[in-house]
Amino acid sequence: TMQDQRADINQQIQELRTIISLQGDAPLASVGCPHTCGLCCGTLGSRLGLRGLHWAAVGLPLPSGCLVTLPCSPASPRVCFQMAREKLQNDVFDRVNVCNMLLYELRQRDRALEELQRQLHSLQWPHGGFNPASSQLSQESQEPSLMQMIRQLENNIEKTLMKVRTGQKVTTLYLAVRDVLKKELAHLPLRLNVLDRMVEVYQGELKGMELMALDAFKATDTAKVRPRPRTPLPGARAHGDPAWTALGSQAIDSSCNQV
Structure with missing residues (x-):
């Protein structure tokens, strides 16, 4: 997390400060022996390793001056020590610059995180900032509407x-x-x-x-085309019909009686 990274960077800064303070005591340890320079550099390198300075976490290789002894002759031990000291100072300054850059990036990220948190709070509570009491009151006031929903x-x-x-x-x-x-x-x-x-x-x-x-x-x-039979006359029908004959005889008898 961001807090763990910040703690690691602060620890590395403290270790670098202790290394810089040790540089003032280094000439006393190098007097009297031509091989003291290499011993001092090895001691500083072991202290750097023992103090837990993680150079790989920064992304840079471990300085070679803290691992390898410089060749020095018995006539010029002070020159050899000065070269080692300058090399170590350059490495320390580089690491300090890297730490400063990381601290700057960390501050930038903290600002960006705070800005995002403010935006989130403004989206969650558009009428004002985040306030636990006001949020509790708003929740209590919103409960009826939530129940209705x-x-x-x-x-x-x-x-x-x-x-x-x-x-x-x-x-x-x-x-x-x-x-x-x-x-x-x-x-x-x-x-x-x-x-x-x-x-x-x-x-x-x-x-x-x-x-x-x-x-x-x-x-x-065919029935319409055939000729019709002739009908007899009334007189002929009377002479030929016995009923008409009987009627005629009765009429004659009645006329005779009247006479």
Whole structure:
């Protein structure tokens, strides 16, 4: 995390400060022996390693002056020590610059994080900054509206479930009607065949009726063409008819009696 990185950087700065303070005591340790310079450099390197300065975490290699002794002659031990000291100072200054750069980046990231947190708080509470008391009051004031929203959501869920059940019933009814229509459709060819035969029978009967009507028309036409027999006259009918004869004799007898 950011706090752990900051603690590591502070620890590294303290270790670098201790190394710089040790540089003042280094000439006393190098007097009297031509090999003291190499021993001092090795001691500083071991102290750097023992104090837990993690150079790999910074991203730079460990300075070679702290690991390898410089060649020095018995005539010039002070020159050798000065070279080692300058090399160590350069390495320390480089590491201090790296630490400063990391601290600067850390501060920049802290500022960016604070800005993002402010933006988040402004989005969560648009009418003001973050305040625990105000947030608690706002939560208490928002509880009725939240309960109302929950009830509204429950009602919407119930309505949706009712619609789903209605849709399931409609689907079941539709499937049943479809099955019935399929069965009816399977029987339709037989019914069509029966109707076709009935149509053929009706057509035959119609033709027979047409022939009968044609014969009747022909008979009426022939009857109209034949001559009619003559009807007898009334006098002839009276002379020939016995009823008329009886009536005539009765009339004659009645006229004689009157005379």
